[in-house]
Amino acid sequence: MPDIKVAKHAGFCFGVKKAIEVAEEVAGKNSGQPTYVLGQLVHNERVIKNLEDKGIIFVDNASEIPQNAITVLRAHGEPCTTYQVLEQKSITQGNNLNDATCPLVTLVHNVAIKLKQNGYEVMIFGKHDHPESIGTSYHLKGKDTFIVEHAEDSDLVLDYINKTNYEKYALISQTTMSVLGYKKLIEDINSKLMNGKFEEIALNLRDLTKKFGYVDTICNPTKQRQSDIDELAQDRDIIIVIGGLNSSNSKELYAKAREYGVESYFIQSAEQLQKRWFIGKEKIGITAGASTPDYLIDEVADKISGIIDDKGQVINLKN
Ligand code: SF4
Incomplete structure (x- = not known):
């Protein structure tokens, strides 16, 4: 096998x-x-x-x-x-x-509302067009809510802070964003922020005195799927990520696999697998986003089993 x-x-x-x-x-x-x-x-x-x-x-x-x-x-x-x-x-x-x-999305809404009620200007690390960020933003300032999409965009956050001048600022995250991306964004902001540092506010929101704070609102299922990539990247020759083209969490998994430098492919169905990807590959990793049914994962695993033998040789390149 x-x-x-x-x-x-x-x-x-x-x-x-x-x-x-x-x-x-x-x-x-x-x-x-x-x-x-x-x-x-x-x-x-x-x-x-x-x-x-x-x-x-x-x-x-x-x-x-x-x-x-x-x-x-x-x-x-x-x-x-x-x-x-x-x-x-x-x-x-x-x-x-x-x-x-999902109760974990409701939790993010409640965090946003409480931060706002306690004088924070709340910013979201998320995707502008993602339904979750849109839903959360309506508990804040609607379309005027500041949303930062990319971990590399710390300068946009700093510009916003400099231009606005609120008493307190807080960052929260869409539940399906990259854990490492959120960390990088906060570190980059902190390395350039002149009058303070973003410090973690615990999810129970007991201490709401910090001038700059962030809350870790990425959900646990997203974190588990992302840390599974850490494990697969240790010893797999190739990683196949299954997920919908519109699935934010699936795209994050694919990006993370690629960051590790492991040959990786993002597919929506078993039919998209190509035999040439598996030439010389002995150890195969498969993961899937939160919107992928088990039967699709089984179909991909079965198709790969039919493509390669136990020595990593592609059985018949022509078919
Ligand atoms: S990814 Fe799943 S568990 Fe996490 S918030 Fe969304 S629906 Fe809930």
Whole structure:
């Protein structure tokens, strides 16, 4: 058998798993009428197609959901404006609204709200167009919330601080960002900040006296998936990362594997595997983002097993 190691925490995180279960359960209970899900529940086309086959309708905007419709909100968290739009359509919690927001995203919202209430100008390390950052920003200053996307952009943060002059500043992170990236961003800011340093504020937010603070809001499932890459990079000749093209956490895994200098590929399905990648490779590593189902990981592992023998020889390069 070829030496294939699948990362310990590859695939669905508990938040995504729970959201899928909620959607399936709600659709099952109400099979005579459609169940609406706002946004992509999971960044995987096959999973979405399976759910559509069960009577679930996906829409990108709350305005597309009909009055009084059975509705599920995904794990990523929604801005308060979404709840307002739904309420106007008589879609409410405890009635026809099923909110599958991940508790770890709700935690970030609560952290943002409490920091703001305690006089902090809250900035987000996250992706401008990611639903989670958009949702969190609506608890702050909406579209005017300062979001920094890249670990290399410490100068943008410093410019913002210099231009604004608030009493206190805090940084929080989207749950799926790079742990090392967040650390680098804070270190770079601190190396250039003239009038203080960003210090960690514990997640319980007991001490809110620091002038500059950051809270570690990257979720544990994201951290586990990222540290699995550290392990795979130790002895694997090649790492295959499976994940949706829109999946922030999957892209972070791929970037991290590449940073280690291990030959790595980012794929969405087993069909994309190419035999030539495996020539001379004896030890194969596989990992997958939080929106990748187990069956997809198994399919990739099975296909690789059929491509190489136990000496790392590609069995038939022509097929
Ligand atoms: S990635 Fe983290 S925060 Fe997002 S749904 Fe999964 S567990 Fe929740």
